[in-house]
Amino acid sequence: MSVAKPLPHDAARLHVTGAARYVDDIPAPANTLHLAFGLSQIAAGRITAIDLDPVRKAPGVLRVWEASDLPSDCDCSPSAHDEPMLAGHTIRYLGQPIFLVAATSHLAARKAASLAKIDYQSRDAILTVDEAMDADSRFGEPRIWQKGDAGEAIDTAPHVLEGEITMGGQEHFYLEGQAAMALPQEDGDMLVHSSTQHPTEIQHKVAHALHLPMHAVRVETRRMGGGFGGKESQGNALAIACAVVASATGRPAKMRYDRDDDFMITGKRHDFRIEYRVGHDDDGKLHGVEFLQLARCGWAQDLSHPVADRAMLHSDNAYALDHVRIESHRLKTNTQSATAYRGFGGPQGMLGIERVMDHVAHALGKDPLDVRRANYYGDFAEDKAQSTPYGQPVTDFVLNDLTETLKARSDYTERREAIADWNAQNPVLKRGIALTPVKFGISFTLTHLNQAGALVHVYQDGSIAMNHGGTEMGQGLFQKVAQVAASEFGVDMDVVKITATDTAKVPNTSATAASSGSDLNGMAVKAACEAIRDRMAEHLARIHQDEPADVVFRDGEVHVGGNRLPFAEAAKACYEGRVSLSATGFYKTPKLSWDMIKGQGRPFFYFAYGASCSEVVIDTLTGEYRILRADILHDCGASLNPALDKGQIEGGYVQGAGWLTTEELVWDDHGRLRTHAPSTYKIPACSDRPEVFNVSLWDGRNREETIYRSKAVGEPPFMHGISVLMALSDAVSACGEAYPALDAPATPEAVLKAVRRVRGVL
Amino acid sequence: MSKKMHIQMTVNGEEQEFLAEPRELLIHTLRERLNITGPHIGCETSHCGACTVTINGKSVKSCTMFVAQANGAEVTTIEGLGNPDSLHVLQEAFKEHHGLQCGFCTPGMITRASKLLEENPTPSEEEVRFGMAGNICRCTGYQNIVKSILAAAEELNSAKEAAQ
Numbered sequence: 001m002s003v004a005k006p007l008p009h010d011a012a013r014l015h016v017t018g019a020a021r022y023v024d025d026i027p028a029p030a031n032t033l034h035l036a037f038g039l040s041q042i043a044a045g046r047i048t049a050i051d052l053d054p055v056r057k058a059p060g061v062l063r064v065w066e067a068s069d070l071p072s073d074c075d076c077s078p079s080a081h082d083e084p085m086l087a088g089h090t091i092r093y094l095g096q097p098i099f100l101v102a103a104t105s106h107l108a109a110r111k112a113a114s115l116a117k118i119d120y121q122s123r124d125a126i127l128t129v130d131e132a133m134d135a136d137s138r139f140g141e142p143r144i145w146q147k148g149d150a151g152e153a154i155d156t157a158p159h160v161l162e163g164e165i166t167m168g169g170q171e172h173f174y175l176e177g178q179a180a181m182a183l184p185q186e187d188g189d190m191l192v193h194s195s196t197q198h199p200t201e202i203q204h205k206v207a208h209a210l211h212l213p214m215h216a217v218r219v220e221t222r223r224m225g226g227g228f229g230g231k232e233s234q235g236n237a238l239a240i241a242c243a244v245v246a247s248a249t250g251r252p253a254k255m256r257y258d259r260d261d262d263f264m265i266t267g268k269r270h271d272f273r274i275e276y277r278v279g280h281d282d283d284g285k286l287h288g289v290e291f292l293q294l295a296r297c298g299w300a301q302d303l304s305h306p307v308a309d310r311a312m313l314h315s316d317n318a319y320a321l322d323h324v325r326i327e328s329h330r331l332k333t334n335t336q337s338a339t340a341y342r343g344f345g346g347p348q349g350m351l352g353i354e355r356v357m358d359h360v361a362h363a364l365g366k367d368p369l370d371v372r373r374a375n376y377y378g379d380f381a382e383d384k385a386q387s388t389p390y391g392q393p394v395t396d397f398v399l400n401d402l403t404e405t406l407k408a409r410s411d412y413t414e415r416r417e418a419i420a421d422w423n424a425q426n427p428v429l430k431r432g433i434a435l436t437p438v439k440f441g442i443s444f445t446l447t448h449l450n451q452a453g454a455l456v457h458v459y460q461d462g463s464i465a466m467n468h469g470g471t472e473m474g475q476g477l478f479q480k481v482a483q484v485a486a487s488e489f490g491v492d493m494d495v496v497k498i499t500a501t502d503t504a505k506v507p508n509t510s511a512t513a514a515s516s517g518s519d520l521n522g523m524a525v526k527a528a529c530e531a532i533r534d535r536m537a538e539h540l541a542r543i544h545q546d547e548p549a550d551v552v553f554r555d556g557e558v559h560v561g562g563n564r565l566p567f568a569e570a571a572k573a574c575y576e577g578r579v580s581l582s583a584t585g586f587y588k589t590p591k592l593s594w595d596m597i598k599g600q601g602r603p604f605f606y607f608a609y610g611a612s613c614s615e616v617v618i619d620t621l622t623g624e625y626r627i628l629r630a631d632i633l634h635d636c637g638a639s640l641n642p643a644l645d646k647g648q649i650e651g652g653y654v655q656g657a658g659w660l661t662t663e664e665l666v667w668d669d670h671g672r673l674r675t676h677a678p679s680t681y682k683i684p685a686c687s688d689r690p691e692v693f694n695v696s697l698w699d700g701r702n703r704e705e706t707i708y709r710s711k712a713v714g715e716p717p718f719m720h721g722i723s724v725l726m727a728l729s730d731a732v733s734a735c736g737e738a739y740p741a742l743d744a745p746a747t748p749e750a751v752l753k754a755v756r757r758v759r760g761v762l
Numbered sequence: 763m764s765k766k767m768h769i770q771m772t773v774n775g776e777e778q779e780f781l782a783e784p785r786e787l788l789i790h791t792l793r794e795r796l797n798i799t800g801p802h803i804g805c806e807t808s809h810c811g812a813c814t815v816t817i818n819g820k821s822v823k824s825c826t827m828f829v830a831q832a833n834g835a836e837v838t839t840i841e842g843l844g845n846p847d848s849l850h851v852l853q854e855a856f857k858e859h860h861g862l863q864c865g866f867c868t869p870g871m872i873t874r875a876s877k878l879l880e881e882n883p884t885p886s887e888e889e890v891r892f893g894m895a896g897n898i899c900r901c902t903g904y905q906n907i908v909k910s911i912l913a914a915a916e917e918l919n920s921a922k923e924a925a926q
Contacts, residue, residue, distance in 0.1 A: 006860075008857050008858060008860060009857075009860070009862060009863065009865070011865065012856070012857040012860075012862060012865075013846050013849070013857060014846060014865075015856075015857075015862050015865030015868045015869075016840075016844075016849065016852075016853035016854075016856045016857050016862065016868055016869075016872060017800070017840060017841070017843075017844060017845050017846050017849070017853060017869075018798075018799065018800020018801070018839065018840035018841050018868075018869040019800070019845070019846055020865050021799070022802070022866065024793075024799075024802075024803065025793075025799040025802075027797070107790075172900075173898075173900050174864075174866075174900060175802070175804050175810060175812055175864065175866040175867050175898070175899070175900050175901075176802065176804070176864070176866045177803075177804075223864070223865070224864060225802070225864045225865070225866025226863075226864040226866060226900050226901060227864075228900070256803075258806060259804070259805045259806050259807070260806075473864055474862075474863035474864025474865065474866075474901045475863065476863070643860050644860070646860075647860050647863055647901075647902060647903075647906060650902060650903035650905045650906070651863060651900075651901045651902045651903040652903075653903060654903030654904065655900065655903070677805065677807055677809070678805045678807065678809035678810055678898065679807055679809055683898060683900065684903075684904075685895045685896075685898060685904075686890075686891050686892075686894040686895050686897070686899075686904045686907065686908065687891045687892050687894075687895040689891065689903060689904045689905065689908075693903075693905055695905075
């Protein structure tokens, strides 16, 4: 069996030699045109005059398109048809593409794009949550979900607390920026190479832009240099631009965003402000809680509704809440359109309740872990039903045992005591520790997206080619799914070839998102393999006088009628016996039913769990800090590949910690993003990682029938980063009596401010 | 348009001669002129390290170096370290110890690591972490990158001892 083995990434040999091709590495034909957008320099208003002659006359420029020159509105939206590729006269954010330049080189196009002379009439931009609330600038009505009577429960509780936390957005900073290339084909068809998590959507949007049926557009994605949600919808503009130019000129067209342009144009994680009111008892057990979630969505709708829904869906995290009310506002602002980012709103919702736990513990002078444990869901028991605020039964809760195990392994209790002693003796440096849980719902909340297709071929020489709708962005999906295929046929991994995602091979795919890649595509590939294997078994049983059910595929051989045929020989025999050796596979996630307006039902097939313990030290004179140690225990069910899964956990934790600590997006009063390059936007470096970093997998199988009983792992570990923020809060609280109320990102400046506030200096 | 300049350089052991604008960036020379696409364009401001190459024995971010500055130089890219059929010890270590996910930072990361191990053949974990701090990875959390480099150092050192 290939599954469960810690095999390296399928393309590791190519990656380490620089031979793995990304879109920008694909050899482009000599006459390829290179594209760049000209960007708006104001956040809101109108264009009163535009002179693009200097752009047209610049060296190397072939042609320039304004909105009115396009073959259609070239809508780029994945949801609401509200994102024209080029602004007309109305400007909605600073960085919005206004015109498109095609030139003979990338540099020529970018240089030319900077030469436009544009006059604007600005109006007051709506930039902040408060400005949007005051102006009633929003997408849709506020959504309200409730369970029990939160108001009554809070008012009658022994203690009541109120507070709020703001949490910043996050730039994806996929190392490979957005990129696409379109190659015109005969009869008006278009081939597009795109760095996208969603080839079908690229196909759909390109077809729409050019008035073509989807069958005339083929999209291929071999790999991305990182995605993290940032390539779920944000690649649409580049692919459409390339296709429009290729269609108009008959020449190949290629576009990649310069890093600064990528920051200025594309959406990021939604920043949130969450206000809370909570009633609790002396043990910290919550009687009732109310959340007001304010999400800044930017200028277009994009995926903001499902993101904000998922924030609401994770307001309980690991805690059984009998009385809860969640009110969610999706605010429209003159900024980049916030989009999918690993966790998809889940981290924001979860941070809301984790802040509540921290705040309640501080008010009671208790260990925050005790308050958390007092509120955990119970273990599953037939006679003791428990459900989430949205009515989904929680039947697979493993966090009671998992937390105790991690608590023991990380010496939490001893270290907490040692830290208290240490802090008492050290006036300048203060340490802090926190252990926080994660319960993350797995499935797309838009139920119809929970489907996948696959295409598997067995060739007459016994080699196998495998294709599915999922995309590879580094997470190791291709390898995991190939391990499934190799296991189904009982062959070595080198027999299986993984081919690029291609809309001509598997149609109507969902984005590789919501951590669903292996769950969905693994099952679809398994179904295709089973179909071929059954046909082979039936034929081989017939010629070897055996029962099909008794034919065994194992160790590169087929055991039938007392014979052992090498797999290649079996394939040849089946080919010569005129057996179809190609099959499609299809899978749809069972048991889902969800009413997103009422907030009731079962949006998730199952939950993934984990917990992390972080220890930090802060310098109270400068606000600087280090993560000293991290211990993580995470539930991947029966892991398909423990090495790849651990990689997701380690990377997720560091990225989550980055979100809550150093990664700060700053817009100035004019709506200009001031942190638009790695010089000003700080993502974690090698020297920032914890000095001690212990990651283990929880030993368990998924209760639900997923692929080999594994669990999704892409997003859930991201939220282990929350323990870093809570550890910082713990360290700051060692400086005085007041609650630190640390907002995110807790940059050194923010930590220093919190220290001064707690000390009563501010 | 500035006057073109005669450039001569050795790239991965091969002599290269061509005319180029002096301010052409070395990363563009490598990727577009010489079709050496292992070094990647990540940030274009020398912060991320995806474009790291070795020039005359020093780690350099090729996205902010003019080709004129590399005139006469000896340049080594990831392609000069090994190839898919014959991996360098570091390449093998990154593969076996899962020192990569999306792979985009990997060529620059390994090229930098190869210099680091020349500068300091027996680095501590701490020295690896600070020696690699100029190369950003968004996927792995660095744990396996550090592990890969330490494993390669050990491998190289035991090979050296065996040779003595």
